[in-house]
Amino acid sequence: MHSAAGKILEAETPDITGMQRGACPALAAPMQTGDGLLVRLRPAGGALTISQFRQLASAAARHGNGILEITARGNLQIRGLQTGSVGPLAAEIDASGIIVPEGVAIEMSPLHGVDADEIADAADMEAGLRSKLGDLLSSPHLAPKLSILIDGGGEFSLSALIADIRIAAQPAGQWLVSIAGDDAGATPLALGGADAAVNAIGDLLQMLIARGSRTRARDIDAAILRAHYPQIDSIRSTRPAPRKSSFVGVTRLGNGSTVLGVRLKFGQARATDLLSFLTSAESAGAREIRLAPDRGFFVIGLTETAMPAIQEAAIDHGFSVTANEPSEQIAACAGAGACASAFYDTRALASQLIDQVPDLFDGSLKLHLSGCAKGCAHRRADLAIVGTGEGYGFIVNGLAADRPAARIAGERIDFAIERLARLINDKRGAGESSADCLKRLGPNGLTEALQQE
DSSP states (O other), X not given: OOOXXXXXXHHSSOOOTTOOBTBXXXXXXXXXXXXXXXXXXXXXXXXXXXXXXXXXXXXXXHHSOSEEEEOTTSOEEEEEEOHHHHHHHHHHHHHTTOOOOSSSOEEEOTTTTXXXXXSSOHHHHHHHHHHXXXXXXXXXXXXXXXXXXXXXXXXXXXXXOOEEEEEEEETTTEEEEEEEEOTTTSEEEEEEOHHHHHHHHHHHHHHHHHHOTTOOGGGSOHHHHHHHOTTTXXXXXXXXXXXXXXXXXXXXXXXXXXXXXXXEGGGEEEHHHHHHHHHHXXXXXXXXXXXXXXXXXXXXXXXXXXXXXXXXXXXXXXXXXXXXXXXXXXXXXXXXXXXXXXXXXXXXXXXXXXXXXXXXXXXXXXXXXXXXXXXXXXXXXXXXXXXXXXEEEEEEEEOTTSOOSEEEEGGGHHHHXXXXXXXXXXXXXXXXXXXXXXXXXXXXXXXXXXXXX
C-alpha cells in the first residue's frame, strides 16, 4: 500500500478541474465547496494513533479552516483548503506515517483486531483483497464512489451501511459476498472461504470495469449475476446479530477491556477542540483512535477508572458520549459562517428544533438541515430544511435538491418551527412515530400546517 499523500507531493499541485460533485474528494482530487477545497481520506484500517490524529488536526488548522468532519461512513474530511495548501497538508500527513491506500476505499469493522468477539479479522481480508486484486481496485474504470465493506462481526457491525460490495464474516471461517444494499437488503452472490470470496469479488470487479465508471453493482443484470454465481438463490447468512446498535458510550469487550465511543455532533469538530480532547485522552492511557460509521470514533486503551473523566472531557468539548441523543437524528452541513454557499446557520437551527420540537426526535426521524440546495451533508431524508436566497424550503421524504413542499421567508422560521411542533403534537396517532406521521401527512399536510395563521 502506498500513501496518497506521496502522490500529491510528486504532482505538486492537485488537479481539481475534473472533480465533480458526488465523486470522492480524495487528497489527489479535492472538491470545491463554499468554504474552499475539501479533502476526504480514509486511513488504512480506519485507525490512527493518538499522535497521528493530533498531527492531522494540527495540519487541518494550519492549512484549512480548522474544521474536521467524520462522515456517516466513518471517513475523515478536512475543510477550507486552498489550491496552494493541499500539497503542504499532504506532506504533513505523509510525514506523520498515516497510510491512505490507493484505489477503492475499503470500509471495515471499526474494532477489527480489538473486539475478541469478532468472527474474523476484517484487516486480514482487506490485505488479501489489496494483494490479489490491487490492479482491479485501482482501475480508473470503476465508479468513483464504489463502496466495498468488510464486516468481521462482533460487538458492533456495519449492517446498516449500504455498499456496492459487502463481505461479511460467517461462522466456520466462511465469508458471505453480497451486493447493492445493507445487510438485510443486499443480494448474496457467494459463500465460502477467504480465497473463494476474493475470487468472487475479482469477477465482480471485472464486470464493473467492463461496464465503465458509471456502473454500480446494482446496475448489473440479474441474469448475468446468476450465470456467474450459481449459489445466488440458495445462500443465507448464519452469523449472530450484533449486540449493540450504537457505538456511542462505554462498551466492555469480551476480553475485559473497555472502549469509549465518541460522536461528533453533526459530524463536525474544530481542530482546537479535538486537540484538547486528544491530550486528555492520551494522558489517561489512550493509544489509538478508530473511526466509526455515523460520524464518530472509538478511543482505544482507556481503563474503566479513566472513563468518567474522559467522558466529561468529551462533553466539555462539544462531543457526545450518550447514545440516541436527538442530535444523532440530524444531518447538518457546515452552514453559514463556515460555508459561503450556505444561507443559514444549520447548527443554530438544529439546537432550536431540539429545544422547541422535542417530540420530533423519537428515534425514527432523519432530519437534514442543508444551508443550500447542494445537500452536502446527507442524501434522502424524512424531512429536509433547505436554505435559499428567500428563506427556507421544506421537503418531505426527499433530497435537498428536490422541489420544496413549502417555502417560508427567512423571518418566519420561528413561526414555522411552532407550526411543525403543533403538527407533530396534534396529528400523530397513538403509537405512531414522527417519521411515519410525516410520511402519512405528506407534502400537502406539511404545507397546510406551515401556511396556517
